[in-house]
Amino acid sequence: MRIAVLDDYQDVARSYADWDGLDVEVFTEHIADVDELVSRLEPFDVIAAMRERTRFPREVITRLPNLKLLVTTGMRNASIDLDAAREHGVVVSGTGSGRGWAATSELAWGLIFALLRDIPGQDRRIRTGGWQTGVGVELGGKTLGVLGLGRLGSHMATVGRAFGMDVIAWSSNLTQQRAAEVGARLVGKDELFERSDVLSVHLVLSKRSRGLVGADDLALMKPTAYLINTSRGPIVDEDALRTALREGRIAGAGIDVYGTEPLPVDDPWRDTPRTVLTPHIGYVTDDTYQAFFVETVEDIRAFAAGSPIRVLNGG
Numbered sequence: 001m002r003i004a005v006l007d008d009y010q011d012v013a014r015s016y017a018d019w020d021g022l023d024v025e026v027f028t029e030h031i032a033d034v035d036e037l038v039s040r041l042e043p044f045d046v047i048a049a050m051r052e053r054t055r056f057p058r059e060v061i062t063r064l065p066n067l068k069l070l071v072t073t074g075m076r077n078a079s080i081d082l083d084a085a086r087e088h089g090v091v092v093s094g095t096g097s098g099r100g101w102a103a104t105s106e107l108a109w110g111l112i113f114a115l116l117r118d119i120p121g122q123d124r125r126i127r128t129g130g131w132q133t134g135v136g137v138e139l140g141g142k143t144l145g146v147l148g149l150g151r152l153g154s155h156m157a158t159v160g161r162a163f164g165m166d167v168i169a170w171s172s173n174l175t176q177q178r179a180a181e182v183g184a185r186l187v188g189k190d191e192l193f194e195r196s197d198v199l200s201v202h203l204v205l206s207k208r209s210r211g212l213v214g215a216d217d218l219a220l221m222k223p224t225a226y227l228i229n230t231s232r233g234p235i236v237d238e239d240a241l242r243t244a245l246r247e248g249r250i251a252g253a254g255i256d257v258y259g260t261e262p263l264p265v266d267d268p269w270r271d272t273p274r275t276v277l278t279p280h281i282g283y284v285t286d287d288t289y290q291a292f293f294v295e296t297v298e299d300i301r302a303f304a305a306g307s308p309i310r311v312l313n314g315g
Contacts, residue, residue, distance in 0.1 A: 001022075001023065001045040001046050001068075001069075001300075001304060002023050002025070002043055002044045002045050002046070003022055003023060003024045003025070003044065003045070003046040003047075003048065003300060004024075004025055004027060004041055004044040004046070004047045004048065005024060005025070005026045005027065005048045005296075006027050006031075006047060006048065006049050006050060006053065006054050007027065007028075007030055007049070007050040007053035007054055008026050008027065008028050008050065009028060009030075010028075010284075011026060011028045012289065013026055013048075013293050013296075014026065016289050016290050016292070016293035016294065017293040017294045017296065017297040018297060019297060022297070022300065025044075027040075030053060030054065030261075030262050031054065034059065034060060037054070037060065038060060038063045038064065041064055041067075042063075042064060042065075042066065043066060044064075044066060044067065045066055045067065045068045045069065046067075046068065046069045046070075046071070046300055046303070047064075047067060047069075047070050047071070048071045048073075048296050048300070049070065049071065049072045049073070049077070049079075049080070050073050050292075051072070051073055051074055051077065051283070052077055052078060052079040053079075053261065054079070055079040055080075056070060056079060056080045056081060056085070057079075057081050057084070058081045058084035061081060061084045061085055061088055061090060062084065062088060064090075067088075067090050068089070068090060068091065068303075069090065069091050069092075069093065069299070069300065069303045069308070070085060070090055070091070070092045070093075071092075071093050071094070071095070071296050071299045071300065072092065072093075072094050072095070072312070073094075073095050073097070073292035073293075073296065074094055074095060074097050074100075074292075075094040075095070075096070075097075075310070075312065076094070076312075077094070077312075078205060078206075080092060080312075082312060082313040083313070085313050086313040086314075090313075091303060091308050091311055091313070092311065092312045092313040093299040093302075093303065093308055093309060093310045093311055093312065094299075094310045094312050095291065095292050095295035095296055095298075095299065095310065096291045096295055097283065097288055097291055097292065098287045098288045098290065098291035098292075099287060099288070100282075100283040100285070100288040100291075101151050101152045101155065102152075102155060103282060103283055103284075103285040103287070103288055104152055104230050104256075104282035104283055105152050105155040105156050105159070105230075107230055107256060107278065107281060107282045108156060108200055108228050108230045108254070108256075108282070109156075109159060111228050111230070111254025111255075111256065111276050111278070112139075112198055112200075112226070112228060112254060114254065114276040115226050115251075115252045115253075115254050115276050116136060116137040116138075116139070116198075116226065117136040117137070118134050118136065120276060121133075121134070122134075137224075139160075139163040139164065139165055139198075140163060140164035140165070141164060141165070141166075142165050142166070142197035142198065143165065143166045143167075143168060143195050143196050143197045143198075144156070144157070144160035144165040144166070144167045144168070144196065144197070144198050144199075144200070145168050145169070145170075145192045145193070145195065145196025145197075145198065145199040145200070146160075146167065146168070146169040146170075146184060146199075146200055146202060147169070147170060147171065147192065147199060147200065147201045147202060147203060147212075147213070148169075148171045148201065148202035148203035148204075148231070149169045149171060149174050149178060149179060149182065149184060149202070150202060150203075150204075152202045153169065153171075153200075153202035154181075154182040156200055156202060157169065157182040157183055157184045158182055158183065161183040165198075166185075167182075167183055167184040167185070168184060168185050168186075168187045168191070168192060168195060168196065169184040169185070169186060169187070169192070170186065170187055170188065170189050170191075170192040171203065172208070174186055189217070190217075190220055193217045193218070193220035193221050194220045194221070194222075196221070196222075196225055197222070197224065197225055197226070198225070198226050198228065199221065199225065199226070199227050199228065200227075200228040200229075200230070201213065201227070201228065201229045201230070201231045201235055201236065202230075202231055203231050203232075203235055204231070204232075205231070205232035205234060205235055209232075209235050210234050210235065211234065211235070211236075211237055212235055212236075213227075213235060213236040213237060213241075214237045214240055215237060215240035215243075215244075218237075218240055218241060218244045218249070218250065219244075219249070221244075221249070221250050222250070222251075223248065223249060223250060223251065224251050225250050225251060226250065226251050226252045226253065226254065227241065227250060227252075227253045227254075228253070228254045228255075229253070229254070229255050229256065229257055230254075230256040230257060230282045231257060232257050233255075233257045233258040233259040233260075233261075234259050238258070238259055238269075241253060242268055242269070242272050245272055245273060245274045245275060246272065246273060248274070250274075251274065252274040252275060252276070253274065253275050253276075254275070254276045254277075254278075255269065255275060255276075255277050255278070256277075256278045256279075256280055256281060256282050257280055257282075258280070261280055262279070263279065295310070
């Protein structure tokens with residue numbers, strides 16, 4: 001079997017698992033063009049995809065006649081058409097992700113500190129011969145708003161409480177009992193945006209959540225407030241957020257996710273002020289990659305032995 005490992009930006013997949021005896025080709029660059037993607041992947045029997053970096057809609061799957069197994073890191077990948085794969089005899093298997101949710105929460109806090117204490121700016125000033133400018137913001141006594149209180153949002157709430165923050169939360173199905181379990185208080189959506197000093201987004205991208213945070217929501221935020229998005233870019237109206245930042249209507253934003261990834265060279269995010277930007281690295285940690293690639297190889301070997309595991313499109 002010929003195996004393609006996609007979007008291994010750091011070229012580290014081989015170092016995290018034992019690929020011995022497997023015919024593997026690693027692609028370190030993202031292939032955005034559909035025709036080029038199909039042309040380059042056509043010879044492969046197995047494709048290992050990294051989360052949602054490369055899309056596999058029906059139009060791609062039907063043009064890969066040699067494809068037999070598609071492995072995705074994680075047990076959910078909205079970029080793969082599972083029905084189309086099943087109809088064309090392609091098994092889709094997933095992997096565990098270790099504590100990837102905690103890793104993303106840790107990055108969100110990193111973005112918060114970078115913004116409130118201007119860590120990137122202070123670092124640049126030191127390196128260019130300067131000294132202190134500006135005054136930082138403390139977390140204690142401030143209000144943390146959590147949009148989405150699943151496993152990751154709950155972790156955010158717990159850490160926020162440890163910093164002495166008042167934690168409020170909202171999502172469409174959240175109950176007061178669930179919020180109270182992690183030391184948060186359920187509020188309405190408008191109140192979440194009005195009261196938060198730091199508002200962190202932790203929702204799964206779906207038809208319901210796409211564009212959920214729009215211009216009207218951002219207009220409710222304090223001019224001293226910060227927005228953090230480590231979930232998915234399209235949950236927030238990016239044009240509206242950039243406008244709010246350029247006009248100084250909110251204090252800043254920490255962004256790890258974007259509507260188009262990798263971020264194009266000329267993307268407007270690259271020169272948007274009041275931001276700390278990272279290249280979707282929330283889950284990109286040693287522990288998470290260990291889980292991803294070890295279990296990717298397990299999936300491939302199990303399939304080759306005739307007993308696929310962690311199948312996502314069975315039935």
